Amino acid sequence: MIKNMGAADKTIRIILGIIIIGGGFYxxxxxxxxGLIPLLTAFISWCPLYAPFGISTCRKK
Structure with a gap:
């Protein structure tokens, strides 16, 4: 898998995942x-919804 998520995208997904999980507990x-879905995608730096559309938020070298 080629990584297709940048740092800002990963940070947003981690925060969103924690909020969703917290809401579930509350x-x-x-x-x-x-909430596990955005956390999992953030930790592996790959979003399956980005792949078919060729979207990448990673910085280009």
Missing amino acids: YKSWWGLV
């Missing part, structure tokens, strides 16, 4: 598990 809902 409301005692299984929907908090959805």
Whole structure:
């Protein structure tokens, strides 16, 4: 897999994932598990939705 996420994109996804998981705990809902998706994509630096469209937020060398 070629990385297609930059630093700002990863930071936003980590924060968003933590907020969603926190909301799931607060409301005692299984929907908090959805927060694992942005966390996982941030940690592997690859977004499957970016791939088919050729989008990349990485800086070009």
